[in-house]
Amino acid sequence: MTALDYSIGGRFAQVATEYGSKIAVSAGGAHLSYAELEARANDLAASLRELGVGHESMVGCCCHRSLDLIVALLAILKAGGCYVPLDPAYPAERLKFMLDDTACAAVVTTSDLAGSLPPGHGLPLLMLDGRRWPAAAAPVPEVAGPRNLAYVMYTSGSTGRPKGVLVEHRSIVRLVTDTTYCRFGADETWLHYAPLAFDASTLEIWGPLLNGGRLVVAPPRASLEELGRIVREEGVTSLWLTSGLFTLMVEQRLGDLGGVRQFLAGGDVLSPRHVKLALANLPGCTLINGYGPTENTTFTCCYPMAPGSVPPEPVPIGYPISHSTVYILNESLTPVAPGETGELYTGGLGVARGYLNNAAGTRERFLPDPFASEPGATMYRTGDLVRLRPDGAIEFLGRADSQVKLLGHRIELAEIEAALLVHPDVGQVCVVVNTDEKGGKRLIAYYVARQVDAGPAALRAFLNASLPRYMIPALIVPVAEMPLNVNGKIDKAALPKPAVLSIVATEGEARDRSLESIVRDAWRRATQREHIEANDNFFDIGGDSLKLVSLHAELEHALNREIPIVDLFEFSAFGELVRRLQGGDRKEFAGTDQDRAKRQRAAFARQRDARVRIAGK
DSSP states (O other), X not given: XXXXXXXXXXXXXXXXXXXXXXXXEEETTEEXXXXXXXXXXXXXXXXXXXXXXXXXXXXXXXXXXXXXXXXHHHHHHHTTOEEEEOOTTSOHHHHHHHHHHHTXXXXXXXXXXXGGSOTTOOOOEEEOTTOOOOSOOOOXXXXXXXXXXXXXXXXXXXXXXXXXXXXXXXXXXXXXXXXXXXXXXXXXXXXXXXXXTSTHHHHHXXXXXXXXXXXXXXXXXXXXXXXXXXXXXXXXXXXXXXXXXXXXXXXXXGGGGTTOSEEEEESSOOOHHHHHHHHHHOXXXXXXXXXXXXXXXXXXXXXXXXXXXXXXXXXXXXXXXXXXEEEEEOTTSOBOOTTSOEEEXXXXXXXXXXXXXXXXXXXXXXXXXXXXXXXXXXXXEEEEEEEEOTTSOEEEEEESSSEEEETTEEEEHHHHHHHHHTSTTEEEEXXXXXXXXXXXXXXXXXXXXXSSOOOHHHHHHHHHTTSOGGGSOSEEEEOSSOOBOTTSSBOGGGSOOXXXXXXXXXXXXXXXXXXXXXXXXXXXXXXXXXXXXXXXXGGGTTOOHHHHXXXXXXXXXXXXXXXXXXXXXXXXXXXXXXXXXXXXXXXXXXXXXXXXXXXXXXXXXXXXXXXXXXXXX
């Protein structure tokens, strides 16, 4: 048997036998050996079986990044179930949809997050905190095989309904074993930094654990400086970051990456300037541009770049990884000639089973693979336009539809439009992506009100109740009418352009200036807005989680002091942040216990988007 013939639980049991005393996972100074992780997972799997979890049962997982999270994932798979990531920062409406759609048999969580679940769900809860873990536990009889489901991960849907992608064990095993796009040896240390609901976590978690490596779990809250410190102090050798966070790390924390041997980045187009900077200053590191949709299990193609090399511009998405095939086809599903533009289709072992409870979407995107030798094989239509370069590498050209990538997330603009159109005061909507002069992207929603205009603030609050933070437009702009082109369609180029402000920071500018003016100018640079008022909320005036991470680093430098990054999330109104930085006690802002709890939940929701959180496809 090869590695591809095993389930994840079966493969891990083999690795645990070989590397029993070796540290498997570390988090916050604590760690588990392979033998300890195997024992805890077996014990929890037995408890799951007692709750009725078995063959392809879906089990919700609502946990912070921690040792217990890793135990829970492995236990769910060993019990024969598949895990459903439930991000506690998601609105209750979205979590309810996911629980209903999957018909989860149970939810694994912790006492501090159980309240994040929608009320009245009625599901059995298996609490991880306070559990007594045995030194050894007998494995439960294995019922999962390579073709069984391992997880259901939700992506944005063009109809306004999120799509649950059904991923099998063999697709994950194929990603991290018997492959050549990077090394998965026992001497590698990987960082788990992506949210569980973002499929980059698949690479981060199972890459080391199915090969005898060490997994370092980042804490739920981490600034850019803390991320660099963890990479440096924990000896991380293999690291994956979204393209946005890759840019920030190369700009501001390049010195922390000296021990990294494999630096994978993706989720959006890489900045050629920062790629060159990394290759020139990290002599022992191979940089890898990774491309792939959730429907093909994290990676489809990769483009490795050796230290000191000069990559082409734009950086290609590269070549298909092992056990994956790619086709560049025209509308008739016929291969195009090299150099011609076509749509990218992918086949092989990474292709998901389809979408949960969405037969129409599955038929539209998962097609019979006419080029495969395996009977019944399918290929996935990515919607990405590409072409084959003369050197055989694939170059990404853009999307064939309204889907976009933002902060590493794959977003259907139509889903945001559909959510806004639910509001009774909204008549027409058009959501676009605006790109600034530095390449930064933000969502802008234009709307035509009906007889009553609820106003941008009310519409933002309305969206916050149903969409995750990363899908909330930075600007919501009322217009009298939508401009139309000659075909009667909305002329997006004729929509009013947002005002762009460019303020350049100068060396020593913080000298002899008030703290308020320093913070105001930093906000102006981050949001590109001229006027900043005391009640302005950073996330309501064009700020996002990636901009906040950069803002945090700028303020620490300008004020020459350490600032807890949680303060920028929690005190997100300009006036509140200034008072906090001037020395205001947290109690000053707390209000009632309910106010405090609400503020903390909102702060956590924003932290989720920073990668620190940044991710999701």
